[in-house]
Amino acid sequence: MAEPASPPIELRALVWRAGGRAVIDGLTATIDSPGITAIIGPNGAGKSVTLRLIDQLLVPDAGSVRFGARQADTVRRAFVFQQPGLLRASVAANVAIALAARRLPRTETQVRVRSALARVGLADRAGDPARKLSAGEAQRLAMARAWAIEPELLLLDEPTANLDPSATAAIEQLILDLARRPGMKVVLVSHNLGQVARLAQDVLVLHAGRAVEHGPAREVLAHPRSLAARAYLERELPWTSSPSAVAARHASG
Amino acid sequence: MERTLAEAIARIAALDAEVAAIAWLSLRVSGLATLAGCAVGMPLGALVAITRFPGRQGVVTALNALMGLPSVLVGLLVYLLLSRSGPLGPLGLLFTPTAMVVAQSILVAPLVAALTRQAVEDADRELGEQLRSLRLSAWQRARALMLDTRWTLVVVAMAAFGRAIAEVGAVLVVGGNIAGATRTMTTAISLETQKGDLPLAVALGLVLVALVLSVNVLASLLRGHAMRAHG
Amino acid sequence: MDVVAISRRGAARFGLSVFAAVAALFALMAAVPPPAALAQDAARTITIASTTSTEQSGLFKHLLPAFKAATGIEARVVAVGTGQALDIGRRGDADVLLVHDREAELKFVAEGFGVERREVMSNDFVIAGPRADPARVRGSKDVVTALRAIAAAKSPFVSRGDRSGTHAAELRSWKEAGLDPAASRAAWYREVGQGMGPALNTAAAMGAYVLADRGTWLAFRNRAELVLAVEGDRRLFNQYGVMLVNPARHSHVKREAGMRFVEWITSAAGQQAIADYKVDGEPLFFPNHGKTSSLAQAPWPASAAGAADVHRALQGRCRDLPARRAVPSGCETT
Numbered sequence: 111m112a113e114p115a116s117p118p119i120e121l122r123a124l125v126w127r128a129g130g131r132a133v134i135d136g137l138t139a140t141i142d143s144p145g146i147t148a149i150i151g152p153n154g155a156g157k158s159v160t161l162r163l164i165d166q167l168l169v170p171d172a173g174s175v176r177f178g179a180r181q182a183d184t185v186r187r188a189f190v191f192q193q194p195g196l197l198r199a200s201v202a203a204n205v206a207i208a209l210a211a212r213r214l215p216r217t218e219t220q221v222r223v224r225s226a227l228a229r230v231g232l233a234d235r236a237g238d239p240a241r242k243l244s245a246g247e248a249q250r251l252a253m254a255r256a257w258a259i260e261p262e263l264l265l266l267d268e269p270t271a272n273l274d275p276s277a278t279a280a281i282e283q284l285i286l287d288l289a290r291r292p293g294m295k296v297v298l299v300s301h302n303l304g305q306v307a308r309l310a311q312d313v314l315v316l317h318a319g320r321a322v323e324h325g326p327a328r329e330v331l332a333h334p335r336s337l338a339a340r341a342y343l344e345r346e347l348p349w350t351s352s353p354s355a356v357a358a359r360h361a362s363g
Numbered sequence: 364m365e366r367t368l369a370e371a372i373a374r375i376a377a378l379d380a381e382v383a384a385i386a387w388l389s390l391r392v393s394g395l396a397t398l399a400g401c402a403v404g405m406p407l408g409a410l411v412a413i414t415r416f417p418g419r420q421g422v423v424t425a426l427n428a429l430m431g432l433p434s435v436l437v438g439l440l441v442y443l444l445l446s447r448s449g450p451l452g453p454l455g456l457l458f459t460p461t462a463m464v465v466a467q468s469i470l471v472a473p474l475v476a477a478l479t480r481q482a483v484e485d486a487d488r489e490l491g492e493q494l495r496s497l498r499l500s501a502w503q504r505a506r507a508l509m510l511d512t513r514w515t516l517v518v519v520a521m522a523a524f525g526r527a528i529a530e531v532g533a534v535l536v537v538g539g540n541i542a543g544a545t546r547t548m549t550t551a552i553s554l555e556t557q558k559g560d561l562p563l564a565v566a567l568g569l570v571l572v573a574l575v576l577s578v579n580v581l582a583s584l585l586r587g588h589a590m591r592a593h594g
Numbered sequence: 595m596d597v598v599a600i601s602r603r604g605a606a607r608f609g610l611s612v613f614a615a616v617a618a619l620f621a622l623m624a625a626v627p628p629p630a631a632l633a634q635d636a637a638r639t640i641t642i643a644s645t646t647s648t649e650q651s652g653l654f655k656h657l658l659p660a661f662k663a664a665t666g667i668e669a670r671v672v673a674v675g676t677g678q679a680l681d682i683g684r685r686g687d688a689d690v691l692l693v694h695d696r697e698a699e700l701k702f703v704a705e706g707f708g709v710e711r712r713e714v715m716s717n718d719f720v721i722a723g724p725r726a727d728p729a730r731v732r733g734s735k736d737v738v739t740a741l742r743a744i745a746a747a748k749s750p751f752v753s754r755g756d757r758s759g760t761h762a763a764e765l766r767s768w769k770e771a772g773l774d775p776a777a778s779r780a781a782w783y784r785e786v787g788q789g790m791g792p793a794l795n796t797a798a799a800m801g802a803y804v805l806a807d808r809g810t811w812l813a814f815r816n817r818a819e820l821v822l823a824v825e826g827d828r829r830l831f832n833q834y835g836v837m838l839v840n841p842a843r844h845s846h847v848k849r850e851a852g853m854r855f856v857e858w859i860t861s862a863a864g865q866q867a868i869a870d871y872k873v874d875g876e877p878l879f880f881p882n883h884g885k886t887s888s889l890a891q892a893p894w895p896a897s898a899a900g901a902a903d904v905h906r907a908l909q910g911r912c913r914d915l916p917a918r919r920a921v922p923s924g925c926e927t928t
């Protein structure tokens with residue numbers, strides 16, 4: 111079944127305040143890359159908030175989030191948090207709940223959960239208490255939830271921040287697998303610029319609640335144009351002597 | 364004092380029929396009231412925990428305050444409702460065990476709701492965002508969180524049972540303490556103490572304490588099991 | 595939507611155990627036979643509002659099985675103070691009343707709340723007090739002088755203070771003695787607002803005097819240092835009356851079954867049952883239906899003079915009534 115491409119995400123003059131401060135302060139951008147778009151920027155730039163605004167977990171104080179011609183509710187989305195919220199129930203039940211809103215027949219839910227668990231390599235843990243999983247396994251469960259949902263839009267908020275390198279690699283692979291689904295859009299917030307270099311086609315740089323740069327990953331990471339982006343990247347990539355080294359790595363990865 | 368205690372234990376050991384009948388009535392009335400109170404209080408508490416609406420803080424405060432409602436007051440209210448001269452008079456429920464169940468249900472429901480709200484709100488702090496991101500309705504979220512906190516809710520139910528079975532004010536007023544019909548452990552203890560028949564009162568008291576103790580022991584065992592199973 | 599559609603352990607196990615517990619609870623409750631009163635057909639049970647003195651003395655435990663054997667009717671007794679029992683009757687929450695405050699009962703009938711009032715039995719009140727007897731009233735046969743002595747000595751006195759028949763009798767006695775410790779809030783006068791049992795308990799604990807009905811006194815087992823102090827005064831006579839709650843006022847009242855009780859307790863069989871009830875060989879109540887001056891049919895007098903006459907009649911002083919009285923004063927025997 112050919113999936114139509116998921117719609118562009120149009121952020122228009124978004125403002126979101128908290129504690130008297132404008133965390134998002136006039137953010138305008140359009141995310142339309144068919145692959146993975148990464149949102150990067152320093153702490154407090156508003157990356158996580160932006161992701162939540164896109165998923166409508168937060169309501170903007172001004173501005174709007176639109177999905178092209180489509181209604182926001184019709185765009186099927188999955189959100190992967192830094193740590194998944196796990197119910198005190200089995201692994202399988204924790205995946206099944208991702209489908210609860212769709213009210214599918216029980217057999218179909220069962221099939222989807224089984225196949226999702228198989229994809230992430232947790233099939234043999236289906237009946238185990240979910241809270242006993244390691245951090246890496248828990249994130250795989252989160253990815254299984256995303257698989258089960260079969261979203262058009264996948265949003266990930268620092269998904270590997272708590273994980274060791276091998277678990278990180280496993281999750282990155284799963285993200286790539288999911289991103290390969292036709293018509294899929296993925297928006298990834300990450301501090302890990304190596305990860306961004308590995309995974310992203312598009313990069314959006316935020317600074318103080320605004321979009322300061324947006325373009326193909328290779329270009330933004332190697333030759334950032336804006337001052338803020340440049341300052342951030344140079345700070346975050348101390349092991350390279352120049353941004354072009356990053357570009358070189360990206361070309362080989 | 365020792366003689367009274369000895370006589371009391373003798374009566375229990377002899378499985379005195381009167382003591383047994385009274386104890387069973389207490390269990391039935393308070394058991395049913397706990398079930399009814401939980402059926403109403405738990406969903407209510409869960410929904411209040413996860414939804415935001417104008418006046419919510421007032422509702423939370425009211426629930427917490429109603430936990431401390433004196434049992435005689437509830438008894439009086441239900442008495443006025445069920446009396447033949449009252450609005451529900453034609454039901455003819457006054458001075459029956461049903462009236463006692465109604466009174467105790469009203470007594471424990473706010474307790475259940477307030478404690479459930481607290482437990483679900485704590486769980487919502489941890490899981491709420493995740494559940495919201497899965498686009499679950501308020502009712503679905505409430506059910507998921509109640510599932511997640513189920514062991515705590517079992518303890519809440521036991522707290523409600525303890526409150527119900529130990530109270531005397533409400534059941535005395537609406538039940539009438541009728542011998543063989545609406546006499547519970549607490550009203551019987553009250554009566555026997557008044558009559559000065561202390562061995563029987565103490566016997567009933569021992570049974571009551573044993574019952575409440577075992578419920579509490581069961582509750583802590585369950586919590587321990589839950590911690591080990593799910594963390 | 596089934597959150598735990600797939601889980602075979604965990605939540606399913608939990609649900610099963612909760613279900614099992616609830617099912618077990620219901621099974622237990624069903625297995626225990628319900629109290630006999632509930633199993634009865636509704637038409638064969640009546641509700642009697644009576645006083646704590648009759649209930650706590652154990653009289654009903656003795657009478658009701660006999661009544662059931664004779665008529666097949668199960669009587670359920672709600673025992674509260676006389677004032678509260680009459681209140682229950684006013685509200686229609688009982689079928690029959692058995693109380694002991696003649697003035698209040700007649701008023702009740704006059705107001706149309708009760709019908710078919712009959713005298714049933716009597717006992718008397720006594721004053722119990724501490725063995726040390728600080729007011730020196732022990733052995734007295736005069737309640738009025740005794741009360742005056744207690745007031746003069748400011749000895750602690752416990753009052754029921756609960757609108758019961760006993761409380762009413764106590765207040766009448768104080769009035770005859772010309773005293774009103776309740777209104778003057780005397781420190782030695784302690785109103786407990788409770789039944790006879792708690793009042794006796796309190797008096798025993800405090801070493802106070804207390805007016806009690808003999809029935810409860812004889813059955814009371816927690817006497818400590820309390821002993822009988824004053825008895826035998828004709829003014830301490832305590833009459834019990836039974837009546838049906840007026841079905842014209844409350845249509846659901848079980849008229850037929852209620853009247854069976856009224857008739858039984860005033861019949862030879864019922865009266866004998868009352869006489870047979872003894873504690874430690876002593877009878878607690880003296881059946882006297884038909885043997886007393888009765889005001890069963892008389893309307894409550896409207897004038898103060900009429901009320902005074904009734905009061906005298908209640909005290910058995912029929913000979914003192916002026917000859918001019920034309921309205922039945924209750925000094926006739928039925």
